[in-house]
Amino acid sequence: MPSASPPDRSATPVHTLLHAERHLCIDKLEWLLPQAHTLVWVESGMGTLTVNGKRFSLSAGACFYAWPGMEVAAAPFFNETVLYTLTFERLTGRAAEADQISYTRSAHGFAGWGELTLPAGDRLLALARELAQKSSAEGERPAARRSYLFHTLMYELTVANEPHPLQDGSTDQIIHEIMQYIQVNYAKPLKRSVLAQMAGLAPEYFSLRFKQVSGLSLTDYIAALRIRHLQERLLFDETRLHIAAREVGYRDEHYASRRFKQEVGLSPTSYAQAPKRILSLNPHLTLHLLALGIMPVATVSYPWGFGDYEHQLRDGGCVCRDWTTAFTDEELAALQPELIIGIDDLEPERVQAYRRLAPTLVIPWYGQDWRGHLARLARVTRRTEQAQSWLASFDQRCFALREQLQALDILRQSLLIVNIRDASSFIYCHRGMGTQLVYHELGWAMPLALQQLDLAGAPLPIAPEQILQRFRAEHVILITEPSPQAVARTETMLYDSRWESCRSQGMRIHTAAMSRWHGYDPLSILSQLQDLETWFDFSLS
Template sequence: MHKWIHKHRSPACFVPVQLSEWESITLQNYEGEASPYYRIVVVVSGRGILQGEEKEHLISRRDMVRCPPGQRLSIVGSTRAPLHVIQLEYHALGEQNKLPQAVREQAWITPCSIETMRVVLELRQAWLHPRAGEPYRIQQLFTELLIAVEKERAMDEQNALPWLEDALAFMEAHYHQEVTREQLASRANVSPEHFSRMFRKHTGRTYTAHLTLLRVRHAQRRLLTQSMDLHALAQEVGYKESTYLSRKFKELVKLSPTRYQHKPKRIAALNVNHTASLLALGVVPELGVYTTWLREQLSGSCHAGRRLEDSLAQSEAYYRSIAAAEPDVIIHYEAAEGNRQLLPVAPVLEIPVVTMGWREQFEYLGAIVNRLERARHWLEQFTHQVEACNQQLDHRLGCRGTAMVWEICDHAAYGIGSCYGRGAQILYEELGFHVPQKAMEQSMLTEGYMEVPIEQITDYSADYLFVTSLPTEREALRRVEQLFLSEQWQSMEAVRQDHVYILDHGELFYGYDPLSSAAQLKRFMEVLCPNHNII
């Protein structure tokens, strides 16, 4: 005797229920009933108006509408071009979240291809005139229709991405001007109705709601960094009156602009550098990114806030974690992937990566959290430490010479410039070392770093070499060992002078912030002046 061990339900099953057809719909209304089934409505010929969700849409030949159960449709035809419409109702069995998008999503006025129209007409013919010996013909054609609709939906979505990205970028650059939906639709060469549908599908907001969001978020960012007259701020973001800005601001933020400006801010810092900068100011972000090294520095001083797993970046869990923190402001690097998606959560303060040094970033954050004087005092103390270190280096080394900072990873080696941390900002900006000429001719000045195969490290000779981290994979470690044994390595100036320092502390040297910079300074002095009490 056999027993069933597992039973698996089909994720979705679709059953055609009824086909309806209306011809010669003219000026009189066709008031459709609210159907309990899913529906596909196709315009075979003619022109008219389709009304649903309290909106009117022009329809014409080869237009298609997909409707969920319970949706009422009203159609008004034209006397010059009477409408001929086919409606197919079907039942969808299965869990709602497992149904295909073409079934779940309501779509107003999407054009269907000639091939899809052919399937619709063949299905109509099979329904009205069944063939003997072909009992599954209707089901076969119905399945073909659903497949065609799903393909067209996916293609429509794919084709929309370029012009949608252009529209979003245009809005971000011109939100303070009078930019209408019709203007952007014309720019994208699509109808205003299609523009609205695709815009809402991809952003989750209407065009007007997104424009309001952009304007209010800009107002929030301005209030975070400086005091402004509300009337001037309203005009800056595209509103004529301060009262209108205040109303929209309060609708979105749930606070007036004045109260928002003065309240203590819940901050989400989306990278370890800004998390550490806030901690150096005595501010614990509501949500932050913490390395093991950074958490170790907090023992006895202050507690860590909620930890954001940056390994999950751009995932649904990542965005849910940020939204759950309910931040008043989000801090991240400029042009970081995902910043636009965070717009509905809170304003994103985007800090430049290359053009703003860690000291400037620290003061900028200090101003935002009303601790600018504390930031300046910290930097003043750090400058005194640097001066003391330079006096010791002058005595021990004299002229500094050139130095290269290498981060050796599993697949490549990275030469680091002063704007990308890894201690390079300490060596080049604080302790007087110089970048070798050949490295300067590469991308270190423009990009902030350069990437080379591990074996090509020897192409960049310097008086001092600092390796801040080593790879973890066995094959990469083997390549590093072979490099260290090679004749090219042995002939390098830094190797011959015993000026190679394998520091191998990736987390400590990763940081580009006050806490990391202070620790990196101390570590450099430990290897450059081992017999001196540095800090």
């Protein structure tokens, strides 16, 4: 019996990975690859991504696709966005001649260019991250792993972005998939007839089921998405209305303005300038708000509270929640925030949930120092003048203390910052625990052994008994977590003979409250400045 002929797969594209790379996007970043397809994943940060002249909102967890020859440009809203790019070829029309196989590059994509629909969860982002990490590894096994990761990723993206009717699953599941499609493609023309066809439902029944599942009519659901993105562009990027309206799917600026007022209750211009009910998901950012004269409607707090500002927050009606216990979705909705702020430790799925509730600003924590964070929040809340005034007053006070310490030749004496917690202890030299003020604003000397370490911003874990073995300093700022276990560990350390010997030889120990020295924000740094003034008997008299 003759064997069956193999199927002709000459028209089936073959995907070949070219390169995977991680980018730290501080300024505008541009690509133009004439022959390669490009996928761009957003790990953290916010901003805009322009593909082929069309601008999209850039937020954590999103994925974008550019066909060959399309210009791609990423522009962060503020200083830092982390992106992963995968470049690959689509090869078709292979022809075999002797021992050679030839291919033709395809300029058409496996899906439409722009923002892609993603399956639930952040699994594909994890695959892109691992591909970038393993991009330069040599050998058969790393190459096989890269091939597996890339083709797994391409399969799931292809399935998620197929333009076929959604025949599988319950009607509720199909409607949820349509909702996800709309969330990605909100800026495109969206017709009920096309969406109903995708769902495999009659248009009238589709409208009925869509409202039952989403809680909104199709028209109102699309409008709410577009208005939310319009709010974020007006607040975060200060885009002109006629440009922002077009980017979110409105061709008519005047219609967009009327629809905006219907949804929000204010004109776009009035909305951008009006005070907001702000929910803070980070206690550092909460104290930034207080420095700007803004009382948040609710905030997460440190386990030890806000110290000197605890009563101010509670008297101002702010709902404070320990950061170990998150607000539920029901609690968040009841608070009716008009702006949500957080840092880039938030899960992408949570960011999307927050954005459905209110415009959400995600600040890359390591992208800027505390001054940059303050400037960004001031810009969004229209408090730039207040921020500049606060900084001018602080800088004057900081300058005066620095001049006094220099006159006494104290800044040349080494200073060590130690933090003792329940079951751990750390040496700090970058970001937090007063390091910004002590080492960077005042220019105090670190112990030489600490300067020689490359800690890349992270605190150094260390056992209390090893501190003086590794680092000797003329001044130690000792910050203890306010718990019985941490206090007991500190007392045991200080009673050690080596500490007593160093004190007898002139080492000065300055004990500090964690509630005043933990924060990386204007008010915490001001508290730290006040403590230094007290310890060194200095005042602005």
